[in-house]
Amino acid sequence: MKVLVTGGLGFIGSHTVVALLESNYDVVVVDNLYNSKIVVKDRIKEITNKEFKTVICDVQDETKMEEIFKEEKIDAIIHFAGYKAVGESVSKPLEYYDNNLNSTITLLKLMKKYNVNNFVFSSSATVYGEPTRVPMFESDPVVEATSPYGETKVMIERILKDIAKVNKDFNVALLRYFNPIGAHKSGLLGEDPNGIPNNLLPYIAKVATGQLKEVNVFGNDYDTVDGTGVRDYIHVVDLAKGHVLALKKLESKPGLVIYNLGTGKGTSVLEMIAAYEKACGHKIPYVIKPRRPGDIASSYANCDKAKNELGFVCDYSVIDACRDGYHFQVEENKRNQK
Numbered sequence: 001m002k003v004l005v006t007g008g009l010g011f012i013g014s015h016t017v018v019a020l021l022e023s024n025y026d027v028v029v030v031d032n033l034y035n036s037k038i039v040v041k042d043r044i045k046e047i048t049n050k051e052f053k054t055v056i057c058d059v060q061d062e063t064k065m066e067e068i069f070k071e072e073k074i075d076a077i078i079h080f081a082g083y084k085a086v087g088e089s090v091s092k093p094l095e096y097y098d099n100n101l102n103s104t105i106t107l108l109k110l111m112k113k114y115n116v117n118n119f120v121f122s123s124s125a126t127v128y129g130e131p132t133r134v135p136m137f138e139s140d141p142v143v144e145a146t147s148p149y150g151e152t153k154v155m156i157e158r159i160l161k162d163i164a165k166v167n168k169d170f171n172v173a174l175l176r177y178f179n180p181i182g183a184h185k186s187g188l189l190g191e192d193p194n195g196i197p198n199n200l201l202p203y204i205a206k207v208a209t210g211q212l213k214e215v216n217v218f219g220n221d222y223d224t225v226d227g228t229g230v231r232d233y234i235h236v237v238d239l240a241k242g243h244v245l246a247l248k249k250l251e252s253k254p255g256l257v258i259y260n261l262g263t264g265k266g267t268s269v270l271e272m273i274a275a276y277e278k279a280c281g282h283k284i285p286y287v288i289k290p291r292r293p294g295d296i297a298s299s300y301a302n303c304d305k306a307k308n309e310l311g312f313v314c315d316y317s318v319i320d321a322c323r324d325g326y327h328f329q330v331e332e333n334k335r336n337q338k
């Protein structure tokens with residue numbers, strides 16, 4: 001089975017390509033290197049000892065994308081490519097709607113033309129907006145998102161649902177990720193955002209390696225275990241495995257399916273800092289700051305559906321994820337210094 005992976009050199013994409021190759025899928029990667037590095041291609045080959053084709057191109061470039069559909073007999077697509085910075089999406093809404101919606105529509109038009117009927121979409125827990133309850137279930141309402149980034153996920157889910165309604169041959173998995181963290185145990189793949197990270201774990205990693213002074217903890221007066229925000233942090237290697245399981249599910253021609261991919265367990269910011277301290281073996285300084293606008297108190301998944309229908313269970317704990325994330329950051333810093 002040949003799988004086209006858009007954004008296959010990015011954080012979640014690269015780990016998923018490893019999981020696919022290890023499960024003996026043929027893989028074609030498309031990536032425009034907007035938020036990824038070409039060297040990731042060689043690192044995936046080093047880890048898996050397997051070959052795969054990589055095309056450097058923008059998914060919105062319909063002519064180039066059509067060449068791939070003509071040359072390769074694609075059976076399924078996993079679509080990661082997209083802009084994902086929440087804060088940036090608020091200041092650049094047009095760029096976000098343009099890129100995320102048009103790239104998906106380009107793919108869907110080509111899928112129709114070339115009769116490709118299996119699609120896995122990289123969605124997010126952000127589609128639940130301000131949750132009415134935790135844990136969140138797939139049947140919970142999808143609401144107006146709190147950012148243009150989130151809104152693109154809501155809109156693309158809607159487009160895919162509408163297509164699945166009329167095209168009975170179309171099989172699509174909407175995978176709603178909670179908070180992906182960690183890195184490949186080799187230290188070769190991980191997340192190293194440019195500039196000051198927005199997300200908690202990349203920020204802690206830079207404090208742990210001395211690149212930033214202290215972690216800013218955004219609020220300690222939420223109604224949670226210790227007053228700090230609670231999230232469902234999932235190791236990226238577990239998340240990658242979820243994609244392989246979703247692809248297998250599509251082989252049974254289920255039409256549209258929706259799965260939360262998380263651990264089902266919430267961890268607070270302070271608990272996360274403590275886990276990281278255990279993983280890296282030294283203290284992580286932090287200061288309490290005001291709440292970050294737009295943040296919610298708690299978000300974690302109910303994962304029974306993925307467990308029952310896909311056999312999805314997580315192999316790794318948050319401490320494993322901190323250990324692997326730290327290892328990657330240390331190795332990446334060494335490589336960057338060379």
Ligand code: UD1
Pocket residue numbers: 086087124125126150178179180198199200201203215216217218219228229230231269292294295
């Ligand atoms: C954010 C996005 C979400 C996206 C996800 C990707 C928002 C509102 N949501 O989720 O749509 O899918 O990233 O992983 O941005 N925190 C600190 N200090 C920091 C950074 C974060 O205390 O320097 C806290 C936050 O207040 C929150 C928790 O850590 O309680 C997690 O934050 P973050 O990693 O940014 O993820 P989310 O906000 O859950």
